[in-house]
Amino acid sequence: MNDDQELLGIGERALARVEHGEAEVMVVDERSELTRFAGNEIHQSVAERFRYIRVRLVHDGRTGVGEVRGHGADAVERAMTAAEESRRVTTAPDASPLPAPDGAGGPVAFAATTAAATPEDRAGLVAIVTGAAQAQRLNAYGALSTTTTTTAIVSSTGLRRAATSTQASLVTVVRGDDGGGYASRHSADFGALDVEGLADEVVDTCMRNQHATPIDPGDYEVVLSPYAVTDMLEHLAWVGFSALAKQEHRSFVRIGERLMSESVTIRDDASAPEVFPFPFDNEGVSTVPVKLIDSGVCAGVVYDTPTALRDGVVSTGHSLPQPNTWGPLARHMVMEAGTTPWEDMVESVSRGLYVTRFWYVRDVHPLRTLITGMTREGTFLIENGRITRPVKDLRFTQSIVDALADVVQISRERRLELGEGASGVLSPWLQIGRFTFTS
Amino acid sequence: MRQVSERALDAASAAGATYADCRVINRTVQRLTVKNGLVAAVELFEDEGVGVRVIVDGAWGFASVDVLDPASVEEAARHAVQIARASSRVNRVAVRLAPAPPLTGVYRTPFVRDPFTVSLDDKVDLLLRTDAAMSNLPHVQIRECSLEFVREERHFASSEGALLDQTIVESGGGLDATATSDDEVQTRSFPNSFGRHQICAGWEAIEALDLPGNAERIAEEAVALLTAPPCPAGTMTVILDATQAALQVHESCGHPTELDRVLGHEAAYAGTSFLTPDLLGTFRYGSEHVTMTADSTRAPGLGTFGWDDEGVAAQRSLLVDQGLFTGYLSSRETAAAIGQLSNGAMRADGWSRLPIIRMTNVNLEPGTSSLEEMIATTKHGVYLETNRSWSIDDRRLNFQFGTQNGWEIVDGVRTRLVRNPIYSGQTPDFWRSCDAVAGPAEWQMLGVVNCGKGQPSQSMHVGHGAAPCRFRNVRVEPSR
Numbered sequence: 001m002n003d004d005q006e007l008l009g010i011g012e013r014a015l016a017r018v019e020h021g022e023a024e025v026m027v028v029d030e031r032s033e034l035t036r037f038a039g040n041e042i043h044q045s046v047a048e049r050f051r052y053i054r055v056r057l058v059h060d061g062r063t064g065v066g067e068v069r070g071h072g073a074d075a076v077e078r079a080m081t082a083a084e085e086s087r088r089v090t091t092a093p094d095a096s097p098l099p100a101p102d103g104a105g106g107p108v109a110f111a112a113t114t115a116a117a118t119p120e121d122r123a124g125l126v127a128i129v130t131g132a133a134q135a136q137r138l139n140a141y142g143a144l145s146t147t148t149t150t151t152a153i154v155s156s157t158g159l160r161r162a163a164t165s166t167q168a169s170l171v172t173v174v175r176g177d178d179g180g181g182y183a184s185r186h187s188a189d190f191g192a193l194d195v196e197g198l199a200d201e202v203v204d205t206c207m208r209n210q211h212a213t214p215i216d217p218g219d220y221e222v223v224l225s226p227y228a229v230t231d232m233l234e235h236l237a238w239v240g241f242s243a244l245a246k247q248e249h250r251s252f253v254r255i256g257e258r259l260m261s262e263s264v265t266i267r268d269d270a271s272a273p274e275v276f277p278f279p280f281d282n283e284g285v286s287t288v289p290v291k292l293i294d295s296g297v298c299a300g301v302v303y304d305t306p307t308a309l310r311d312g313v314v315s316t317g318h319s320l321p322q323p324n325t326w327g328p329l330a331r332h333m334v335m336e337a338g339t340t341p342w343e344d345m346v347e348s349v350s351r352g353l354y355v356t357r358f359w360y361v362r363d364v365h366p367l368r369t370l371i372t373g374m375t376r377e378g379t380f381l382i383e384n385g386r387i388t389r390p391v392k393d394l395r396f397t398q399s400i401v402d403a404l405a406d407v408v409q410i411s412r413e414r415r416l417e418l419g420e421g422a423s424g425v426l427s428p429w430l431q432i433g434r435f436t437f438t439s
Numbered sequence: 440m441r442q443v444s445e446r447a448l449d450a451a452s453a454a455g456a457t458y459a460d461c462r463v464i465n466r467t468v469q470r471l472t473v474k475n476g477l478v479a480a481v482e483l484f485e486d487e488g489v490g491v492r493v494i495v496d497g498a499w500g501f502a503s504v505d506v507l508d509p510a511s512v513e514e515a516a517r518h519a520v521q522i523a524r525a526s527s528r529v530n531r532v533a534v535r536l537a538p539a540p541p542l543t544g545v546y547r548t549p550f551v552r553d554p555f556t557v558s559l560d561d562k563v564d565l566l567l568r569t570d571a572a573m574s575n576l577p578h579v580q581i582r583e584c585s586l587e588f589v590r591e592e593r594h595f596a597s598s599e600g601a602l603l604d605q606t607i608v609e610s611g612g613g614l615d616a617t618a619t620s621d622d623e624v625q626t627r628s629f630p631n632s633f634g635r636h637q638i639c640a641g642w643e644a645i646e647a648l649d650l651p652g653n654a655e656r657i658a659e660e661a662v663a664l665l666t667a668p669p670c671p672a673g674t675m676t677v678i679l680d681a682t683q684a685a686l687q688v689h690e691s692c693g694h695p696t697e698l699d700r701v702l703g704h705e706a707a708y709a710g711t712s713f714l715t716p717d718l719l720g721t722f723r724y725g726s727e728h729v730t731m732t733a734d735s736t737r738a739p740g741l742g743t744f745g746w747d748d749e750g751v752a753a754q755r756s757l758l759v760d761q762g763l764f765t766g767y768l769s770s771r772e773t774a775a776a777i778g779q780l781s782n783g784a785m786r787a788d789g790w791s792r793l794p795i796i797r798m799t800n801v802n803l804e805p806g807t808s809s810l811e812e813m814i815a816t817t818k819h820g821v822y823l824e825t826n827r828s829w830s831i832d833d834r835r836l837n838f839q840f841g842t843q844n845g846w847e848i849v850d851g852v853r854t855r856l857v858r859n860p861i862y863s864g865q866t867p868d869f870w871r872s873c874d875a876v877a878g879p880a881e882w883q884m885l886g887v888v889n890c891g892k893g894q895p896s897q898s899m900h901v902g903h904g905a906a907p908c909r910f911r912n913v914r915v916e917p918s919r
Contacts, residue, residue: 032895033522034894034895035522035525035526036707036894037529038702038703038704038705038706038707039703040529040531041529041530041531041532042498042499042526042529042530043499043704044499044501044704044793044795044894045498045499045500045501045522045523045525045526046501046502046503046522046792046793046895047501047502047503047515047518047519047522048502048503048791048792048895049503049504049505049515050488050503050504050505050791051505064481065480065481065482065483066482066483067482067483067484067485068484068485068486069484069485069486069487069488069505070485070486070487070488070505070506071505071506071511072487072506072507078485082483082485083483085483085559086481086482086483086559087481088559089478089481089559089560089562089563090477090478090480090481090563091476091477091478091563091567118525119500119521119522119524119525119526120525120528122525123525123526123528123529126529127528127529130529139703141703141706141707142707143707143708143894145894145895171707171708171894172707173706173707175703175706180706248580248581248617248619249580249619249624250580250581250617250619250624323479323480324479324480325472325474325479325480325583359710359832359833360830360831360832360833361830362828362829362830363828364827364828364841364861364918365859365918366624367622367623367624368918370918370919372828372830372839372861373830374830374831374832374833374837376832376833393832393837395830395832395837395839395863397839397861397918438839438863439837439839439863439914
């Protein structure tokens with residue numbers, strides 16, 4: 001694995017070859033390993049190591065991009081050639097200027113234990129989960145992954161940034177004869193993964209979720225676990241919290257308007273220690289905290305350089321690799337905690353549903369934040385303040401904004417979760433007055 | 440490539456592997472996007488590396504690296520062996536592979552014109568002409584069109600003696616027009632949603648699309664949708680266009696017939712399947728009009744190749760035969776678990792990923808009807824075009840799909856455009872209600888370029904041949 005300085009050196013040597021105009025070079029080294037298990041057996045265990053070099057050239061108002069994945073000695077040259085070939089055919093005047101250094105810094109999620117984790121280490125942790133399942137005559141399924149990524153960005157504007165981050169994740173389903181449970185844990189530090197806690201949680205959920213019976217679809221009061229809440233927040237980021245979505249009139253966000261409950265505050269904060277902090281975006285711009293929803297009121301969206309120029313503001317450092325047609329993305333969302341212990345939420349529901357997780361959530365109408373999906377691995381009926389029985393999975397079709405406008409309580413506990421798009425999200429449990437299940 | 444694979448297999452064997460295979464892959468991708476009159480991105484990607492898969496002490500190990508020098512390749516092979524040994528500490532059951540003959544050969548995607556010989560200038564010109572055709576319509580806020588070309592050189596070798604070389608070429612293109620008003624956003628796509636229609640073919644596939652010639656019509660439909668009435672609600676007849684039928688096949692037949700899902704290998708992520716082995720050969724999946732195949736020999740689908748990624752020859756097999764559930768997509772390991780041979784559905788997203796069971800070309804075989812006849816014999820229903828949203832449960836039973844537009848059918852006549860249609864149901868009930876599939880003249884090879892599965896996640900390009908088809912008594916409503 002190369003360190004930050006070595007990748008910066010590769011980038012700078014590439015920059016030195018640029019004869020005309022401006023250039024940005026991103027060099028990424030990644031080493032990831034994953035141990036996957038099913039039926040209490042490890043059935044897939046893999047290791048991957050790669051580097052990619054992405055060159056963006058800007059000259060005469062034209063932008064070109066070349067990307068080469070590989071450690072080959074000629075990788076830089078091939079990326080440069082591809083970028084120039086690409087630049088030649090783009091049309092003026094769409095070039096977005098390369099950002100200048102902003103001098104800021106910030107924390108990085110890194111732990112040496114994760115970078116050093118071995119297949120034997122991973123198999124050892126997996127054995128804890130499979131052992132807990134076997135002890136109850138259940139079967140465990142899941143994946144334990146470790147990733148170490150070094151990202152370096154240099155540009156002809158003098159920008160020079162690099163950071164190495166780590167991520168460890170354990171995602172588990174445990175299944176019995178007729179039902180299952182789900183739990184996950186994520187951390188920058190492999191050694192800090194709460195594997196025993198996960199095993200207890202997933203086995204407990206599985207054992208309570210046996211022989212579920214059907215329940216009529218309809219509107220229910222719900223308590224959503226952080227796994228489910230994360231899906232909703234991530235979809236808001238995709239369809240609404242982007243400056244480009246707002247500029248293109250396809251976002252629900254109306255700055256200054258109250259659309260959600262006063263108890264709802266959501267921010268993106270790449271410096272928060274709980275959500276895999278990382279100091280800069282794919283343009284090398286420092287990622288600053290952005291308040292997205294402030295006490296229910298639309299407070300802001302995230303920017304990259306092109307969208308910031310259009311609105312006459314400064315980029316918030318949320319760029320994907322440029323150029324792109326997706327726009328910026330909030331990838332470190334934090335929802336403010338409430339004051340209620342999550343178990344007390346259940347006690348306050350006279351009749352409703354507890355949802356462990358959602359599955360296959362898709363946008364039905366992005367402007368209305370309407371999503372559909374299924375509940376999975378743990379949907380329970382709440383009656384008179386107690387979880388009374390598991391119920392069969394249900395399909396929901398629900399506006400996220402409407403749900404967050406109807407928040408009754410927010411838990412004081414929160415969990416770091418990874419969304420389907422691998423965004424880190426710090427989510428609480430939510431009690432929502434009405435949630436629509438359609439089948 | 441052969442030297443690399445020999446070195447990897449030798450190193451794996453020397454380290455203790457009882458089976459090993461190696462894939463050396465070089466992939467080149469060109470991606471061009473024009474948005475609102477400007478060339479938004481011309482991206483050129485190159486990717487090369489090697490993946491080594493081994494069995495040691497009855498357990499699998501896999502390692503990959505993008506450095507092809509001898510030391511790195513050998514290190515990757517030894518690392519795969521180390522991983523397998525670590526896994527064998529936990530496992531109680533040894534991996535068993537169904538037999539497969541070690542094959543040798545060369546395969547190349549048939550095409551008329553290599554898309555990589557067409558200049559970038561010509562490709563950009565095509566996209567700019569497409570964009571211009573959409574540019575004069577009011578309310579069209581976003582115009583986006585794109586092309587993608589893929590060339591993948593795949594070399595496969597195994598310790599059993601297989602030695603295979605393939606060159607796969609893909610060409611894809613498409614356009615989106617998004618119209619907005621104060622309270623509505625509507626997108627229409629051509630010829631398919633999610634960016635493009637892609638097949639294993641050359642530049643001739645792009646010319647056949649005629650993107651500039653279809654752009655204005657599609658943009659006009661996006662504008663018309665802004666003020667179109669909502670889709671009617673109720674239980675009614677639904678006719679799907681070929682693109683939506685293809686996605687319905689993908690989600691409700693392709694995924695549940697993946698044998699690794701059935702055996703629980705994907706239980707923690709993609710899910711399992713309602714098509715359990717005890718149903719094989721006896722379960723009434725659909726009506727007699729419904730025959731579905733997995734056919735990796737059928738050009739020009741995205742699942743068309745010479746051999747899969749564990750060296751099993753391309754083939755055609757029945758998944759559903761006139762409504763009866765008859766087969767799975769399988770691998771050597773999963774086929775052995777149910778006493779069968781692999782039907783060649785192991786595919787990997789590049790050199791760095793482990794092959795897993797993926798769809799090849801999962802096709803709804805053509806029937807004898809036609810779209811015109813289906814509409815003419817429908818008293819009340821909707822004709823739905825082009826997917827907008829899709830969701831299905833982890834066993835692949837409970838689904839809900841939305842399409843970009845719909846046409847209300849009244850007394851055998853396609854009448855008015857309706858917006859925001861969604862339809863839902865249970866997979867077997869739905870396919871049992873199928874009473875017509877259009878014939879070969881309206882059958883198209885379509886595809887999905889973003890099929891996600893596996894941990895770490897793999898995105899696969901898969902093919903689906905489909906034709907318009909009709910279903911009775913389906914729940915339909917507008918999204919609200």
